[in-house]
Ligand code: ANZ
């Protein structure tokens with residue numbers, strides 16, 4: 001039978017227009033229905049357009065949003081633009097286009113692409129972080145931080161990208177390179193705005209217990225914050241008044257400590273006189289300090305690097321052993337970690353071992369794995385950093401390292417040799433960027449009155465419209481040379497004053513965007529409190545793993561701050577956080593223009609349709625797994641949808657009124673499977689179930705109308721266009737997306753094969769499987785046929801047959 005071809009382009013466009021005209025996806029701020037807030041990370045509208053990775057995340061939550069709407073929830077599924085940032089600025093400079101113009105153009109492209117995918121976003125709530133009406137509130141939040149003493153200025157050595165000419169937060173440096181451009185990061189002294197995220201370090205760890213995040217997300221955040229319990233041990237210096245304080249997490253090994261190292265930044269090395277160093281030593285130290293500032297942190301602490309250092313000529317005393325520990329200066333010790341000084345235990349720390357070998361220092365073993373190896377440690381493979389039992393450590397001997405750690409810390413505190421401390425890897429958040437395309441920091445400097453916040457009623461501080469916005473070599477923001485921006489009046493004394501010219505990092509706008517969706521047009525406050533109370537927290541938030549220690553951590557922190565200010569109802573913004581795997585190119589590499597392996601969603605939509613692209617990305621692999629693109633898979637999914645089309649076209653004309661037996665079972669099994677898979681975000685197995693059940697249904701002669709109805713309702717969240725068309729073909733007037741999600745009937749799913757236990761004289765000998773409605777006689781005959789039963793009754797007579805229907809057949813023999 002010939003069937004008219006499915007014209008995906010025409011059909012998809014038709015339904016998109018109708019949905020849009022009818023505001024199908026608009027969320028209501030009030031009402032009886034339970035709310036469901038589903039959120040995807042809003043895109044950075046880059047010049048490259050939408051990535052197939054965006055499509056994976058957005059389709060998944062689109063399917064869930066549609067499923068929830070059909071299940072009776074009031075669903076909010078919003079979208080917007082995270083549009084400030086370096087790539088746009090760099091693009092604008094290179095192509096001599098204003099970033100505003102470039103941004104608007106990129107947003108237009110993204111919007112067209114998202115609409116072509118049939119995403120059920122509530123477009124009435126669209127936000128743009130670069131809109132002054134939006135960033136007014138980003139600046140307002142900064143002022144609240146400032147008022148609370150959470151934003152401060154400090155001159156510090158910061159990560160500096162020499163290519164982008166801007167300061168960077170630690171989170172933006174990956175393996176020593178700028179995460180956006182890949183350039184090796186250097187250090188630069190600059191006066192910077194910082195935000196005291198460290199004040200929230202404990203809560204950011206502890207409150208992970210309140211939320212449902214993927215385990216690996218929780219682990220990454222914890223590791224990033226890096227809370228460590230340890231002790232600051234004080235070592236006196238022989239013949240000097242000064243002492244060296246060393247932070248260590250392994251005081252259990254202190255019987256094996258044989259030297260002490262100061263990092264070159266250590267305060268005891270500020271001048272020659274503090275430790276009264278000899279002229280010769282001081283000259284070397286000064287030279288050494290200079291060289292080490294040019295190295296990256298990663299370089300300095302790398303294992304395997306040849307260790308350098310300078311002997312000060314001084315000795316510290318190890319209070320446990322009275323060992324005379326030579327005092328060195330070396331750059332593998334970092335200035336801003338712990339106390340900036342380290343006690344060297346070369347038997348149990350690889351870097352210490354490398355250093356000891358370089359300088360001929362003694363290596364002692366104080367921990368053993370308990371495998372009999374208690375011999376000397378002579379090469380780096382023998383350095384034992386982990387689990388074990390204490391030896392050569394007097395009162396610690398025999399304890400495992402954890403018990404020993406507790407015991408020695410108590411001992412040291414009691415003797416006044418040290419003090420237990422908790423340290424963190426997390427640093428305060430560097431909030432200044434020396435760039436044009438960001439939110440101006442709303443601060444004014446007055447010679448008389450000092451640092452003055454811009455009064456709230458004067459917000460927003462708008463970016464000036466200028467021709468030139470290239471970064472400067474001096475590290476100053478391009479805004480610094482724009483007189484009409486810089487020169488202003490002091491809000492207090494009205495004297496002439498200057499504006500802060502640094503802008504905020506692009507994380508500032510994304511910290512709170514999920515709140516603006518709740519009330520995007522409000523010009524009195526960032527969002528109405530009643531609306532916030534109604535919608536928060538976000539029920540499901542999906543985004544990339546790469547944001548775990550950036551956006552995700554920052555936004556949790558800012559939300560906690562807003563909570564402390566009484567502005568939001570709870571301490572955590574996101575009840576559940578999931579993450580999708582990256583889609584690689586078909587060659588297994590990252591998709592990149594420079595490799596020429598990028599898949600443009602537009603091309604797939606055009607050739608195969610949006611439904612195919614959506615379904616393909618759901619089917620290709622478990623949602624959280626990385627997966628390479630495969631054209632063959634796309635074609636396969638397209639073929640499946642064509643089969644669905646043909647199936648409906650053929651069958652819809654000859655449907656029966658009612659569903660029968662096996663057919664009902666197929667459909668109810670499918671309802672159960674799809675509902676469960678949507679809840680568990682197992683999209684790939686859901687798609688597989690659609691394919692399997694189609695196979696079974698295709699083989700049936702006649703089908704009930706309800707079967708085709710239900711199948712299209714279930715498929716609608718995944719393939720919203722074709723199902724709308726099929727639904728109409730079945731004679732319905734209302735949209736398929738307004739239908740109620742079906743419930744399955746568990747009783748229909750019961751297995752109808754039963755297992756019967758076969759006994760001889762009450763003893764189990766075998767089992768037989770029979771269809772549920774098999775006649776008793778037939779079951780007994782089948783049981784009798786069993787060779788195991790035959791072996792038992794050979795030569796005997798059956799005197800009685802006891803039959804417990806559905807369970808047991810017992811032959812009584814003599
Ligand atoms: C003695 C010791 C013995 C250490 C031992 C380790 C093993 P982790 O290793 O992550 O727990 N450290 C402290 N301050 C430092 C600085 N400013 N620069 C470089 N390294 C520093 O981190 C804590 C350990 O890092 C500390 O414990 C110290 O080395 C080192 F068998 O002290 B340990």
Ligand code: ZN
Nearest residue numbers: 446449490493
């Ligand atoms: Zn003033």
